[in-house]
Amino acid sequence: MNTVLHKSETRGNADHGWLNSKHTFSFANYHNPERMQFGMLRVLNDDTVSESMGFGTHPHKDMEIISIPLEGDLMHKDNMGNATVIKAGDIQVMSAGTGVMHSEYNNNPDKPVKFLQIWVFPDKKSVEPRYDQITLNLKDRKNKLQQVLSPNPDDEGVWIHQNAWFHMGGIEKGKSLKYQLKDNEKNGVYAFILKGDVAINNQSLNNRDGMGIWDVKELDIKADSDAEILLMEVPMA
Incomplete structure (x- = not known):
């Protein structure tokens, strides 16, 4: 058995005021050559987004992107025609494939939204972009x-x-x-x-x-x- 331990306080941190993001692996301005990924798991971000704030429209390509809300409601819009709200108990997936554009905003005017943003390398490139979300029991x-x-x-x-x-x-x-x-x-x-x-x-x-x-x-x-x-x-x- 082999293990690698990442204590909470050793994660990267980006505090943009409206966004506080904890990075388990290297992401954006946080770069640690010893924490690039775990196998095909590339990104594990623990995000808190302030009231009515969010990520403007931006692109993704050739990545499997999973969002897991923990508290509050997250509004998602993309160029595939989806405009949905995901909340605690839901899980969302987007296969970026050949390329997608999307935005994510806190849908709550009175409280922050907390969610995990997870990226996994796909086993094939240039797939047709796809979106799905489900509510779990x-x-x-x-x-x-x-x-x-x-x-x-x-x-x-x-x-x-x-x-x-x-x-x-x-x-x-x-x-x-x-x-x-x-x-x-x-x-x-x-x-x-x-x-x-x-x-x-x-x-x-x-x-x-x-x-x-x-x-x-x-x-x-x-x-x-x-x-x-x-x-x-x-x-x-």
């Missing part, structure tokens, strides 16, 4: 791992052009879960602690810590407090 992750993303359009959750699986779990203090990798020969898992205190394979992790794990078949997860976690299984190369 939060009860399906109480003391278990709810699949929210996979490579398969017919599976639970959204899908992307990559051999990747994401799961989210809400675990009560003292409870334990196991996660078996879908492809333990080629994939690793990046675990991100959304809330609380968790031990994964005996490594203690706290709020907003991240840990990458590879060359392993399964994870043992134990909640040392009420906790919420995101597991991202991705190819390592």
Whole structure:
């Protein structure tokens, strides 16, 4: 088993006033040659956007982009004709492929919106751009791992052009879960602690810590407090 530990306070930080973004991996003006990516996981940004503010229209290409709102409502518009609001309990995916233009704004006039922006390298380039979003049943992750993303359009959750699986779990203090990798020969898992205190394979992790794990078949997860976690299984190369 190999691991890499990223404590919350070691992340890059960009505070633009209207946007406070914590970068697990190198992004924009934050560059750390030792934190470029984890396998095919390229970006994990923990964003807080002020009331009625947001990202103006900008381009993306050849990237699988996943947005997971944690608090508040996020307005999305793109040049594919989508104009939607995503909120906590939703997950959004955009295959940028040959190129898309989109904007994202806090849809709330009275409170910030908090969301995760995640980029995964696709397994093929120049695909037709695609957008999807779904609402998940939060009860399906109480003391278990709810699949929210996979490579398969017919599976639970959204899908992307990559051999990747994401799961989210809400675990009560003292409870334990196991996660078996879908492809333990080629994939690793990046675990991100959304809330609380968790031990994964005996490594203690706290709020907003991240840990990458590879060359392993399964994870043992134990909640040392009420906790919420995101597991991202991705190819390592």
